[in-house]
Amino acid sequence: MKDFRRATVVIKGANAIDPQGNVGIIMAGFDGGSMAKTVGTVVSQGLRYIVPVGLEKTIPSVKEAAAWTGAKTLDYSIGADFGMMPIPNALVVTEIQALKILAGVEARHIASGGIGESIGSVVLIIQGAEDRVRKAVSIVESIKGEPPIKDRKVSVRLAGTRAASPGGRSESCRPGWLTD
Numbered sequence: 001m002k003d004f005r006r007a008t009v010v011i012k013g014a015n016a017i018d019p020q021g022n023v024g025i026i027m028a029g030f031d032g033g034s035m036a037k038t039v040g041t042v043v044s045q046g047l048r049y050i051v052p053v054g055l056e057k058t059i060p061s062v063k064e065a066a067a068w069t070g071a072k073t074l075d076y077s078i079g080a081d082f083g084m085m086p087i088p089n090a091l092v093v094t095e096i097q098a099l100k101i102l103a104g105v106e107a108r109h110i111a112s113g114g115i116g117e118s119i120g121s122v123v124l125i126i127q128g129a130e131d132r133v134r135k136a137v138s139i140v141e142s143i144k145g146e147p148p149i150k151d152r153k154v155s156v157r158l159a160g161t162r163a164a165s166p167g168g169r170s171e172s173c174r175p176g177w178l179t180d
Contacts, residue, residue: 004047010038014053014087016062021092023051024062028071028082035085043088051090052098055109055122062086095122103136104128117145 012035014023025035042049059065063086071081096107105128112122126136 011050016059017053018062022062023087024084026082028080049090052093056112056120104132105136
């Protein structure tokens with residue numbers, strides 16, 4: 001962020017999108033993560049966030065969801081306690097915008113989800129000239145069935161201590177599924 005220009009964009013995924021196209025990011029931890037490190041420069045300098053976000057993350061209202069969150073406002077949380085921040089200056093790219101950019105078709109989101117390999121899926125209906133529809137179908141078919149992105153497990157090292165995983169256990173105490 002120290003070497004930005006007017007054409008600089010920051011790519012930042014989101015955790016939520018609403019029907020109005022507002023996007024939000026969950027911020028856990030005391031420092032606010034990557035969003036906290038970029039938002040001041042992006043907003044003050046008039047830069048843009050490009051925000052790729054899947055339609056399976058659709059919620060009724062990002063603004064309302066953000067108003068309900070905040071680590072210190074929660075009495076109990078399964079997992080990390082967090083806040084949500086609407087992402088300012090966002091150029092949102094969902095599957096709909098991606099298909100318009102890449103194939104020149106119009107798309108409508110008509111359903112989401114399922115079980116097994118359909119978890120996280122979205123169902124779209126596309127319209128356009130036959131050659132553009134064929135291009136869109138070709139693009140979708142070229143990525144359909146891609147394996148999921150493998151999670152990266154990160155250990156925390158505090159000065160003067162050995163590496164620890166969540167819960168304060170040493171790395172050697174981690175179950176195999178967490179270290180893969």
